[in-house]
Amino acid sequence: MTKLDEKEIIKIFQQSFGNKKFVAEDVETFKLGKNLGVIKTDTLIESTDIPPEMKLSEAARKSVVACVSDFAAKGVRPLYCIISVSIPRKYSRAKVKEIADGFRDASREFGFRILGGDTNEGKELVLSVSFFGISDKIVHRGGAKIGDSIIVTGSFGNVTAGLRHLLERKKAEKKFAKKIKRAVFHPIPRLDFGVSAGRYLSSAMDSSDGLSTTLVEMAAKSKKKFVIANLPKDPELERFATQNGLDAVDLVFNGGEEYEIVGTVPQKNLKKIKQIAKARKISLIEIGRVEKGHGVFLADKNMRIESGGWLHFR
Known part of the structure; x- marks a missing residue:
């Protein structure tokens, strides 16, 4: 094994x-x-x-x-x-x-x-x-088109921060500690949003294996390049990472068990998707665009993102 x-x-x-x-x-x-x-x-x-x-x-x-x-x-x-x-x-x-x-x-x-x-x-x-x-159908992992927006239904890194806080006693401010522990103990899957938004998405995937793994898989299945311009993280996560000598980017991309939806949305459907999210009190975050090419890249650093999320037996 x-x-x-x-x-x-x-x-x-x-x-x-x-x-x-x-x-x-x-x-x-x-x-x-x-x-x-x-x-x-x-x-x-x-x-x-x-x-x-x-x-x-x-x-x-x-x-x-x-x-x-x-x-x-x-x-x-x-x-x-x-x-x-x-x-x-x-x-x-x-x-x-x-x-x-x-x-x-x-x-x-x-x-x-x-x-x-x-x-x-x-x-x-x-x-x-x-x-x-x-x-009658499902939203597939592949299907993203050039020009689509890449969206997520919440911030990333909090579950990993919560586990590091619980298991390794990493420091966290009182309010943030409560938030990240709740992320571990009471994750909220975006069921109502997913059911309502599915018809407007070109592709989608559950993020529980980690954001990097999810994006890499979707880009590969779609045979497109995903460019990430906006990291979906809470401001407190940056402080948590700094306090504990951790990398906030790593926490965001290479954690797991967030149970958010990562999706791609044609521009004509973006307004509708935002309305669906707002009606369900979901903080939808646009994190990037789909372009011609292959792989997943950070826009500001032109750095390729590899799959580094959760994988059993690794």
Whole structure:
């Protein structure tokens, strides 16, 4: 495993299955009459995905958020969910109930129905969720056109800052510390925005693997050059980075678990996209433009951005 990363492992499975039509997307789709069945699965593991101080109810919600954010980026509303839980023998009734209540509250928050699932005993807590939805189409990762604006639904770097604050005791001003811890414990996927805005986007992707990884993937799939002129970060992040000897640009591009939507928008649709965002109290940020060429670049430094976000087994 030490010599393989997540993408290489996926390729091994893909080759074994003989699936030549496999296309990397945030969700998988299949024909369902005149529509598409949309499915997604994700797994949360206690030792790698649940930071200190996170409540079990928040962990259950986080496992849901990972899938809901993928649906949001594709412009699809998840309808049904199946849950698989592996729970240590030592867990009390109260702990199990907290997990169950976390799933229940998430289903109410995002409007899906839990159909059932599977329960197992394990050495550590493992939560797996599978979501199902129906749509006539999805917004693909590729599809950006020259002249499109590149937009994101929120700022980046706060989750990584929050984890560095929690795990490494990096210094943070009181107000910002509260903000970045909330970003870790209570991420907000942009579901309503994604469902409403999908028809106006030329391409989109969930950003949970990191902004750099997301932009590089979208640019490659679109066979275009993405030029980033505006870093989507809070002013406090710069101070946090300076105080702790960190690079704010690295925090913005190479973190993960932000669960924002990164999209490209034709200029004729930009006003409509902004209206949709404003109606949902989302701070939409234009970060750049799509140009002829390949790769992702910082405009002011003409520096190429490589994929440096989250990747399992790396």
